[in-house]
Amino acid sequence: xxxxxxxxxxxxxxxxxxxxxxxxxxxxxxxxxxxxxxxxxxxxxxxxxxxxxxxxxxxxxxxxxxxxxxxxxxxxxxxxxxxxxxxxxxxxxxxxxxxxxxxxxxxxxxxxxxx
Amino acid sequence: xxxxxxxxxxxxxxxxxxxxxxxxxxxxxxxxxxxxxxxxxxxxxxxxxxxxxxxxxxxxxxxxxxxxxxxxxxxxxxxxxxxxxxxxxxxxxxxxxxxxxxxxxxxxxxxxxxxxxxxxxxxxxxxxxxxxxxxxxxxxxxxxxxxxxxxxxxxxxxxxxxxxxxxxxxxxxxxxxxxxxxxxxxxxxxxxxxxxxxxxxxxxxxxxxxxxxxxxxxxxxxxxxxxxxxxxxxxxxxxxxxxxxxxxxxxxxxxxxxxxxxxxxxxxxxxxxxxxxxxxxxxxxxxxxxxxxxxxxxxxxxxxxxxxxxxxxxxxxxxxxxxxxxxxxxxxxxxxxxxxxxxxxxxxxxxxxx
Numbered sequence: 001x002x003x004x005x006x007x008x009x010x011x012x013x014x015x016x017x018x019x020x021x022x023x024x025x026x027x028x029x030x031x032x033x034x035x036x037x038x039x040x041x042x043x044x045x046x047x048x049x050x051x052x053x054x055x056x057x058x059x060x061x062x063x064x065x066x067x068x069x070x071x072x073x074x075x076x077x078x079x080x081x082x083x084x085x086x087x088x089x090x091x092x093x094x095x096x097x098x099x100x101x102x103x104x105x106x107x108x109x110x111x112x113x114x115x
Numbered sequence: 116x117x118x119x120x121x122x123x124x125x126x127x128x129x130x131x132x133x134x135x136x137x138x139x140x141x142x143x144x145x146x147x148x149x150x151x152x153x154x155x156x157x158x159x160x161x162x163x164x165x166x167x168x169x170x171x172x173x174x175x176x177x178x179x180x181x182x183x184x185x186x187x188x189x190x191x192x193x194x195x196x197x198x199x200x201x202x203x204x205x206x207x208x209x210x211x212x213x214x215x216x217x218x219x220x221x222x223x224x225x226x227x228x229x230x231x232x233x234x235x236x237x238x239x240x241x242x243x244x245x246x247x248x249x250x251x252x253x254x255x256x257x258x259x260x261x262x263x264x265x266x267x268x269x270x271x272x273x274x275x276x277x278x279x280x281x282x283x284x285x286x287x288x289x290x291x292x293x294x295x296x297x298x299x300x301x302x303x304x305x306x307x308x309x310x311x312x313x314x315x316x317x318x319x320x321x322x323x324x325x326x327x328x329x330x331x332x333x334x335x336x337x338x339x340x341x342x343x344x345x346x347x348x349x350x351x352x353x354x355x356x357x358x359x360x361x362x363x364x365x366x367x368x369x370x371x372x373x374x375x376x377x378x379x380x381x382x383x384x385x386x387x388x389x390x391x392x393x394x395x396x397x398x399x400x401x402x403x404x405x406x407x408x409x410x411x412x413x414x415x416x417x418x419x420x421x422x423x424x425x426x427x428x429x430x431x432x433x434x435x436x437x438x439x440x441x442x443x444x445x446x447x448x449x450x451x452x453x454x455x456x457x458x459x460x461x462x463x464x465x466x467x468x469x
Contacts, residue, residue: 041409052457055401056419061397062385065440066422072447073402076412080405093409104447 008090008110009035015106017098019078022091023114028103032088040093049091053082071106083111090114135165152182152226167407170199177209186213194434197371197399204233208240215243220251248395350377353464354457362442363453364424367392368461371434377464380440395428395438416454420449427454431461
């Protein structure tokens with residue numbers, strides 16, 4: 001299984017503009033496997049992204065919009081994607097000018113394969 | 116509490132040794148008390164680089180900006196405090212006073228009433244609410260304030276480094292409001308939002324000042340402020356043009372507390388809109404915290420895909436956010452562009468009605 005995880009993050013990391021990918025336990029916020037550019041803190045990324053996903057998922061359900069499958073943060077210095085993968089969450093950090101369409105597609109596909 | 120020279124020396128050494136040391140905060144407070152505003156500000160700004168969500172540091176920075184007469188930045192910092200701690204009394208009171216000084220009466224009431232819930236017996240908040248009630252009564256009675264400047268910034272009095280005070284003109288008593296001055300009511304309130312060191316703070320009270328909104332904007336009441344903005348009356352219809360065609364299910368503007376300011380859900384009732392606004396905006400703090408900690412810069416928005424909809428939340432101004440809900444399978448790029456338009460529309464609304 002860990003090989004599958006490793007292959008997923010490696011493939012995502014190869015997309016131009018991606019600074020890193022992490023698979024984290026959704027509830028614990030702990031990184032299971034990660035592939036990150038220098039300067040990206042995998043533990044912090046896993047903890048923060050998992051927490052964001054949990055909070056947003058709760059908000060989505062509570063507001064009647066159903067289960068959340070993807071959260072995409074936009075910021076001045078880049079993007080963060082967190083994709084549902086069963087008990088895991090797949091997290092991708094990308095630069096501002098990255099190919100977001102491709103990243104979203106790949107991340108969604110990978111999230112389904114991990115779930 | 117007075118700090119000794121030894122305390123200051125110790126904190127200074129700690130900060131020099133470790134730039135991430137939390138000693139920056141007591142040291143900045145001590146500098147502020149000594150009137151070393153620039154040094155205190157530098158410390159706060161540097162500390163906030165290491166701890167972007169440090170509510171006390173944002174609160175102290177707000178006071179430093181206030182000392183410098185920069186009320187907008189002070190209000191911004193208090194907004195940051197409220198993002199981290201929605202029930203922070205000092206921030207609610209501070210931002211409420213700023214709004215009151217700017218005659219943004221609805222927002223002032225919102226903040227001050229929340230502050231009053233937290234500390235019902237605080238005399239400054241009670242006084243401010245009384246002043247607010249007087250002004251709103253006068254506005255309701257059709258008496259509007261001056262439309263141009265000609266008065267000083269009411270925060271710019273010569274308050275000491277630890278307090279800002281506002282003593283409205285005693286020449287305009289509450290019972291006899293002048294037609295060109297809705298705010299002179301003979302009332303007095305004093306603002307001392309750093310209570311932890313209040314014993315060390317002088318009771319500085321600036322001289323009485325003429326009444327006028329900062330910057331001479333002449334904003335006098337919530338209703339008249341809309342003129343000339345192109346933003347029309349019914350707030351629930353703010354985004355209706357966008358919802359007329361296409362897959363949008365609803366558009367809401369909510370404030371920092373998750374209260375709906377404008378917009379609606381298509382086919383839903385007001386209760387649904389309030390629920391969506393409140394619940395979705397509870398995730399905003401988490402989003403802001405995440406981008407700050409990861410060094411991604413300022414938060415600009417959040418796209419959320421669910422089983423039933425595509426949602427977007429984006430900041431507008433003063434802690435407000437716009438929430439868009441679109442049908443499932445709506446192109447995300449389309450929603451992002453629409454979010455930008457909605458943010459512009461919301462910003463104009465804030466400008467007109469705040």
